[in-house]
Amino acid sequence: MLGSLIKKEILEHLMSLRFAIACVLCLVVILCSVFVRARDFVQVLDDQRQETKMANQWLDDLREPWALGWSGRPIAVPRLANPMKVFVRGVRSDNGGAVNVSTRTRLEPSYRPVSSPAVVLFPPIDLVTFVGVILSLMALVFGYDAVCGEKERGTLRLMLSYSVPRRTVLLAKWIGGYVTLIVPFLLAAAVGIVVVMIQPDVSLDGGQWARLGAILGLATVYVAAVYSLAVYVSVLTRKAATSVMVLLSLWVVLVLVVPNLAPHASGVLHPIPTAGEMEKQREAARKEIDQRTRALTKAWDEQNGFGDKWWEGFPWGKWPEMERVYARWIFQTDMNSKARAETFEAWERIDAPRRRQLDQQVTLTRWIGRVSPFSCFAYASTELADAGVLYDRRLDDQLRAYQRDLTAYAWRECLFMEHKGLEARDKDYPDWRKVREAGIPRFAYVPPAAGDYLRVAAIDGGILAGMAVLFFFLATVTFLRYDVR
Amino acid sequence: MFFALMRKEIIAHVLSLRFGVTFALFLLLVFASIYVTTNEYRRDQDEAFAVDRAADADLRKIFTEEEKVEDRFYAVFYHHGRREAVPPPPMSSLVQGLRPAMPAAVQITPGNSRYVGRSIEGNPLAGLLPIPDLVYVVGIVLSLLAILFAFDSICGEKEAGTLRLIMSNAVPRDSILLAKWAAGFLVLLVPFLIAVFGGVVYTWYVGALPTDADTLARLGTLLGFACLYISTFFTLSLAVSAVTHRSSTSLFLCLLIWVVWILVIPNLAPVVAKIIEPGYSPLKIAQEKEAVYREIHLRIQRLTLTTGKVSYGKGIEEEKEKLERERTRRLEQWDRFQSDSIDRQKRLAGIFGRLSPAACWTYAAVAVAGTGAESYQAFENASKQMSDDMRKTAESIRPPPQRDVRDFTLDELPRLKLTSVPFARAAEPAVNDLLILAILNVAFFMTAFVCFLRYDVR
Numbered sequence: 001m002l003g004s005l006i007k008k009e010i011l012e013h014l015m016s017l018r019f020a021i022a023c024v025l026c027l028v029v030i031l032c033s034v035f036v037r038a039r040d041f042v043q044v045l046d047d048q049r050q051e052t053k054m055a056n057q058w059l060d061d062l063r064e065p066w067a068l069g070w071s072g073r074p075i076a077v078p079r080l081a082n083p084m085k086v087f088v089r090g091v092r093s094d095n096g097g098a099v100n101v102s103t104r105t106r107l108e109p110s111y112r113p114v115s116s117p118a119v120v121l122f123p124p125i126d127l128v129t130f131v132g133v134i135l136s137l138m139a140l141v142f143g144y145d146a147v148c149g150e151k152e153r154g155t156l157r158l159m160l161s162y163s164v165p166r167r168t169v170l171l172a173k174w175i176g177g178y179v180t181l182i183v184p185f186l187l188a189a190a191v192g193i194v195v196v197m198i199q200p201d202v203s204l205d206g207g208q209w210a211r212l213g214a215i216l217g218l219a220t221v222y223v224a225a226v227y228s229l230a231v232y233v234s235v236l237t238r239k240a241a242t243s244v245m246v247l248l249s250l251w252v253v254l255v256l257v258v259p260n261l262a263p264h265a266s267g268v269l270h271p272i273p274t275a276g277e278m279e280k281q282r283e284a285a286r287k288e289i290d291q292r293t294r295a296l297t298k299a300w301d302e303q304n305g306f307g308d309k310w311w312e313g314f315p316w317g318k319w320p321e322m323e324r325v326y327a328r329w330i331f332q333t334d335m336n337s338k339a340r341a342e343t344f345e346a347w348e349r350i351d352a353p354r355r356r357q358l359d360q361q362v363t364l365t366r367w368i369g370r371v372s373p374f375s376c377f378a379y380a381s382t383e384l385a386d387a388g389v390l391y392d393r394r395l396d397d398q399l400r401a402y403q404r405d406l407t408a409y410a411w412r413e414c415l416f417m418e419h420k421g422l423e424a425r426d427k428d429y430p431d432w433r434k435v436r437e438a439g440i441p442r443f444a445y446v447p448p449a450a451g452d453y454l455r456v457a458a459i460d461g462g463i464l465a466g467m468a469v470l471f472f473f474l475a476t477v478t479f480l481r482y483d484v485r
Numbered sequence: 486m487f488f489a490l491m492r493k494e495i496i497a498h499v500l501s502l503r504f505g506v507t508f509a510l511f512l513l514l515v516f517a518s519i520y521v522t523t524n525e526y527r528r529d530q531d532e533a534f535a536v537d538r539a540a541d542a543d544l545r546k547i548f549t550e551e552e553k554v555e556d557r558f559y560a561v562f563y564h565h566g567r568r569e570a571v572p573p574p575p576m577s578s579l580v581q582g583l584r585p586a587m588p589a590a591v592q593i594t595p596g597n598s599r600y601v602g603r604s605i606e607g608n609p610l611a612g613l614l615p616i617p618d619l620v621y622v623v624g625i626v627l628s629l630l631a632i633l634f635a636f637d638s639i640c641g642e643k644e645a646g647t648l649r650l651i652m653s654n655a656v657p658r659d660s661i662l663l664a665k666w667a668a669g670f671l672v673l674l675v676p677f678l679i680a681v682f683g684g685v686v687y688t689w690y691v692g693a694l695p696t697d698a699d700t701l702a703r704l705g706t707l708l709g710f711a712c713l714y715i716s717t718f719f720t721l722s723l724a725v726s727a728v729t730h731r732s733s734t735s736l737f738l739c740l741l742i743w744v745v746w747i748l749v750i751p752n753l754a755p756v757v758a759k760i761i762e763p764g765y766s767p768l769k770i771a772q773e774k775e776a777v778y779r780e781i782h783l784r785i786q787r788l789t790l791t792t793g794k795v796s797y798g799k800g801i802e803e804e805k806e807k808l809e810r811e812r813t814r815r816l817e818q819w820d821r822f823q824s825d826s827i828d829r830q831k832r833l834a835g836i837f838g839r840l841s842p843a844a845c846w847t848y849a850a851v852a853v854a855g856t857g858a859e860s861y862q863a864f865e866n867a868s869k870q871m872s873d874d875m876r877k878t879a880e881s882i883r884p885p886p887q888r889d890v891r892d893f894t895l896d897e898l899p900r901l902k903l904t905s906v907p908f909a910r911a912a913e914p915a916v917n918d919l920l921i922l923a924i925l926n927v928a929f930f931m932t933a934f935v936c937f938l939r940y941d942v943r
Contacts, residue, residue, distance in 0.1 A: 017734070017737055021737065021741050025741075025744065025749075028749070029748075029749060032749075032753055032756065036753075036756040036759075039759075043766055046766070047766050047768040047769075050768055050769075050772060051768065071564045072564075073564070090613075091609045091610060091612040091613050092609075092612055093612070097602075108601055108602065109602035109603070110602055111588045111601060111602040112602075112767070113600065113767060114583060114586045114587075114861055115764075115767065115827055115830070116755055116758070116759075116827065116830050116831050116834055117831065117851075117857060117858040117861065118754060118755040118758070118831065118834035118835065118838060119755045119834075120583050120585070121582070121583070121751075121847050121848075121851065122751040122752045122754065122755060122838065122844065122847070123752065124752055124755070124756055125748065125749075125752050129748075133748065134744055134748060137740065137744065141736075141737065141740060149733075240732075240733060241637060241641065241732060242502065244733075244736060245503050245506065245633065246502075248629070248633055249506045249510065249633075252510060252626055252629060252630070256625060256626050257513075257514060257517075257617070257626070259613070259614050260614045260615065260616070260617040260621075261517055261521065261617060262610070263608045263610045263611035263613075264520075264521040264524065264611070266608070267524070267611075268524075274532070274535075275528075275531070275532045275535055275606050275607075276531035276532055276534055276535035276538075277531075278535075278606070279535035279536075279539050280535070280538070283538065283542055286542075287542070290546065294549070294550075309552075311552075311553070354606075358606075358608065362608055362609065362610055365608060365610045366610070369610070378614070379610070379613075382613060388609075389609045389610060392609045
């Protein structure tokens with residue numbers, strides 16, 4: 001019985017205009033999207049290879065690494081181009097790029113000029129937007145008249161005049177509609193993946209393939225949730241026009257409004273200090289440390305006979321007078337090195353509460369957003385694609401640690417430079433080379449373990465599955481009492 | 486007769502569920518959108534102040550730490566430069582445009598500008614989806630609501646049997662259609678205008694929008710465009726409902742057109758443009774320019790070796806100048822090649838995108854609001870100007886033939902002078918979009934009219 005009913009539903013959908021539209025849209029949009037995004041990725045990868053080469057070359061050629069300490073010239077640390085971003089845009093629209101790491105200032109993302117305003121105003125659609133917006137709209141179109149449409153046409157009365165259990169009718173409707181909707185999508189996605197695979201340079205590793213599979217799995221659960229909602233509303237209403245009105249209004253709110261407004265709503269409900277306020281605090285901390293350092297240096301100068309404009313008339317290049325100058329430079333460098341480390345520590349202390357508050361704000365955003373199935377799908381997909389909050393936080397933490405290492409290294413080099421000057425004059429001078437490291441520290445991003453991805457995506461996946469089951473359950477309960485006349 | 490019909494339509498709309506839903510959504514969305522973008526604007530302003538304050542503090546620190554004037558000069562002009570925040574354009578409190586893609590600050594040294602990306606300190610989930618500004622809300626949400634308002638205007642009445650009843654009276658068909666259009670559009674427009682008015686008053690109240698004549702003109706034009714754009718979708722739905730006989734078919738067709746116009750064409754247009762006019766990536770151009778620099782530098786270095794002359798003197802200086810002129814010419818060629826390629830790509834993307842009214846609306850809105858390509862160009866020009874000013878200031882402090890550096894103050898360093906494009910010039914590119922939207926409106930209404938004249942009301 002169930003099989004026959006499913007067959008009837010599938011045939012009905014296959015012959016309809018909406019199925020043809022769904023097939024065409026899935027194929028055209030997914031293929032165009034992945035083709036374009038894959039091409040963009042190849043270009044990003046090419047650029048990144050050049051950037052990494054140039055950055056490494058610059059570090060290799062750095063003859064005076066001590067200058068990193070005094071001048072604070074930033075090192076551009078390239079961010080890995082992520083092939084998963086062919087499918088998922090993520091929380092940052094750019095792929096690759098670099099972060100400038102300096103020994104004096106905070107981390108700064110590098111900037112890429114706008115090549116075409118059209119790309120900024122209309123970014124290419126990714127798989128998440130397609131599934132979240134277009135496929136969900138199609139799910140509503142497939143399901144809005146599942147029950148009330150049949151009632152209006154009078155076929156529901158006819159069907160229920162046979163000895164068919166109502167729950168079987170509804171289940172058959174659900175399965176028939178869902179299969180005809182999801183199959184074109186999965187086929188188009190498969191063709192899209194093939195298109196990506198044949199692109200040169202786009203290669204996913206085993207973990208990335210598994211996560212792409214999980215994203216597609218989530219997409220099917222998401223569509224199931226939206227389709228169940230459509231069937232539920234169709235059971236709740238008596239006229240297809242009312243059903244479609246209610247569903248499209250819900251769709252506007254759940255897909256176009258809630259996910260976009262959730263971060264801003266959480267910002268209002270759980271405000272965190274602004275960047276300006278943070279900058280003020282950091283500036284105050286830095287000023288205090290700098291003033292203290294300056295006072296110590298001045299006191300040292302006074303003790304050692306370095307008055308105002310001491311350099312005028314100083315016998316430069318004459319020893320042993322130069323030893324005094326070297327001693328001054330060593331003291332200054334040492335003080336600066338300590339001041340820099342202290343400044344970073346102070347900034348970390350200032351930033352720590354805000355980072356905790358930001359984490360709370362992000363969590364609140366997620367929970368507000370989770371009212372919408374689209375948000376659940378988007379949050380889980382971006383995390384699985386390594387393009388979400390988890391990636392951002394890990395990268396930031398690792399870059400901060402790298403900045404501390406780099407700063408310590410640069411100031412050790414500065415000290416080495418000063419000691420080298422003295423070493424040249426004194427054979428018994430301690431060998432400062434042994435304090436030097438093998439080379440300038442290099443940055444390498446360490447991705448999270450597979451379990452971390454699953455943990456962050458599990459809640460959203462669970463909510464989506466729960467929504468699908470809940471809406472279908474409600475539809476079944478309502479349909480049992482539905483007046484088919 | 487016409488007014489009686491219009492009254493009947495207005496009453497029918499006002500009493501319907503869809504009016505309640507639309508009214509609530511319009512009020513909620515438009516106001517929420519303006520509230521959010523206003524807060525974004527204030528946050529951007531706050532960040533810009535913070536960047537400027539930190540940059541000034543950095544410079545003051547150099548002035549305190551560097552004891553010698555020469556060291557101070559090199560630290561300020563060659564190591565550090567002047568960092569200036571890029572403030573948000575005034576109308577970005579309503580229309581974001583290219584603002585999210587603009588740099589947060591620019592660091593200028595003589596002859597060189599380095600753009601600093603935007604802070605990564607905010608809520609990262611805010612970047613997952615576009616900021617719901619007025620362009621987004623009108624372009625995507627309100628266009629869909631306009632479709633929902635009109636998709637069954639004619640075929641729905643036919644299905645309900647009321648169209649037959651109306652036509653049995655001596656009512657001209659054109660009056661019915663016009664009354665349907667005018668009443669529906671009016672009912673759609675009133676909640677929108679109320680919501681926008683409320684939002685703009687709030688924006689003015691918090692000081693995120695100037696109250697000068699220029700802003701008022703921009704705001705008025707923006708609202709005019711929004712009405713024309715909403716009318717395009719409304720008239721389209723009316724035409725589709727006059728072509729079809731079942732409201733479900735009408736809805737499918739309208740939604741299909743909506744998806745293609747809103748989500749497919751505008752997003753595919755830049756891609757098609759990129760395929761037709763691939764161009765070089767900025768990095769490749771930078772590499773080519775770097776290669777030119779390196780080549781000329783080596784040739785200058787070799788001059789003394791190849792000519793056997795000493796590294797100074799008239800002959801060698803002339804050769805050097807010749808090589809430097811060649812370098813400038815070749816670098817300019819690369820710049821021209823890049824800008825020509827970008828211009829062609831922009832033009833193509835604009836042409837393809839304008840197949841969709843959504844792209845027309847977006848381009849027109851960002852142009853009128855002064856947050857589009859013109860504002861980006863104005864920023865680039867300002868940073869170039871500042872870089873030149875830095876060079877001139879550096880030369881005035883340390884004139885080239887001499888080696889002495891005179892003492893200087895912080896106030897002597899030039900600042901970024903961002904000028905907004907005047908309204909008349911900003912609105913120029915929007916004229917084409919205005920024409921396209923007007924033509925689409927007329928075409929859809931004509932289609933609806935012609936089809937309705939031959940419509941089988943039975």
